Amino acid sequence: MERSVSWVMEYHRRPCGTPDRVGGLPGHLPYVWPRCQLGQERMAFVGQLYASDRLPLGNHLALQFYVCDDCRVAFGKEANDRVPIHMEVLPRTAAANTSRIGVRSRSQPVRYISYNPLEDSMDQWTFNRRRPDEAELPDKHLRRDKVGGLFPYDGYECPRITRQNRMIAQFLWEGIGGPIYLYQSVKEGVYLYHYR
Numbered sequence: 001m002e003r004s005v006s007w008v009m010e011y012h013r014r015p016c017g018t019p020d021r022v023g024g025l026p027g028h029l030p031y032v033w034p035r036c037q038l039g040q041e042r043m044a045f046v047g048q049l050y051a052s053d054r055l056p057l058g059n060h061l062a063l064q065f066y067v068c069d070d071c072r073v074a075f076g077k078e079a080n081d082r083v084p085i086h087m088e089v090l091p092r093t094a095a096a097n098t099s100r101i102g103v104r105s106r107s108q109p110v111r112y113i114s115y116n117p118l119e120d121s122m123d124q125w126t127f128n129r130r131r132p133d134e135a136e137l138p139d140k141h142l143r144r145d146k147v148g149g150l151f152p153y154d155g156y157e158c159p160r161i162t163r164q165n166r167m168i169a170q171f172l173w174e175g176i177g178g179p180i181y182l183y184q185s186v187k188e189g190v191y192l193y194h195y196r
Helices: 069-082 124-128
Strands: 005-012 044-050 060-067 085-091 111-119 165-172 179-185 189-194
């Protein structure tokens, strides 16, 4: 069995050693600020995750996430199903946001992310070979916001996890309003799946 480690996200009000965070303004700028496909307004920045040993992104600097706050207000309780979500994959050459420009998400408070590494009871491939009637996993951390490690999904709630289509992160941020699952696929690269 391969060693499997989940990097569980912990949220803090003060900076804590990583550039990863939610809320506020982005640390680096996208090439073009994303616009909502419905209302054509500039989307609001929700959060960013930078490339690291726990989140290898190849030649990319970071992932950033944006939503349309105006659509969230317009759609009300149905927002989770209808609010456009955009993921920006930043190149290593992305400009630092030294001028602090951008659009802040009104529904996402600023929180800085640190990581707590927790060893999983098994690796992804051992889990995938389990029989459906086997006992529930003892790992309480597997459903928390995290990067890497074991993801206990069987392809029913989201795309199937294979060696060619690995899940790399999962999180539920207030600014998005629903769970986000990140995958790294041989065919598609890094992509997000928003479970509705």
